[in-house]
Amino acid sequence: MTDQADFLLARIAEDEAVARAAFQQVKERVVGGWYWSDAGDAVFLDDTPTPVACGPWKQPMHQPSAQHMVRWDPERVLAECLAKRRIVESAQRAFRGREEFGRSPLERGAASGFGLAVTLLAMAYADHPEYREEYGLSSASSNIGAEQLRDH
Numbered sequence: 001m002t003d004q005a006d007f008l009l010a011r012i013a014e015d016e017a018v019a020r021a022a023f024q025q026v027k028e029r030v031v032g033g034w035y036w037s038d039a040g041d042a043v044f045l046d047d048t049p050t051p052v053a054c055g056p057w058k059q060p061m062h063q064p065s066a067q068h069m070v071r072w073d074p075e076r077v078l079a080e081c082l083a084k085r086r087i088v089e090s091a092q093r094a095f096r097g098r099e100e101f102g103r104s105p106l107e108r109g110a111a112s113g114f115g116l117a118v119t120l121l122a123m124a125y126a127d128h129p130e131y132r133e134e135y136g137l138s139s140a141s142s143n144i145g146a147e148q149l150r151d152h
Contacts, residue, residue, distance in 0.1 A: 004119070004134075007122060007130060008122050011125045011128060016081045022074040024045055031045040031046055032046075033046035033073050034046065034073035041055055043069050053066070053069060087117050087121060088118055090114055091117065091118045095115070119137060122135040122136065123137070
């Protein structure tokens, strides 16, 4: 659990750093939310006319890509990172508790459930150079291709 948890916490920290870097100063406030323009030509910082991304010159943006960007704005990414961090930290406590206080069925169940959650979270980083096969499920069940990810 320790290596896997450390790997996952490091990836979460990287995601947080990238999201924080995407926040922008607008007048006297910092903005991290994004919205899609009604004109269909750009993604903007919340409550501003400041573009984050736009389509080719005088052409609309690819709408599914723009909507994806808006859905994963920096504020959302930070919320996801916080939730993932809490899952990993809860798993670490569950495993420590199991070692310190014995192995009651409840403790084994909690540790097992949290361990599975951490494994599933780590699978999102399978393309990272530091990812190790033992962080994921067995290769037969974790061999998820791009088509399967898109269709689920």
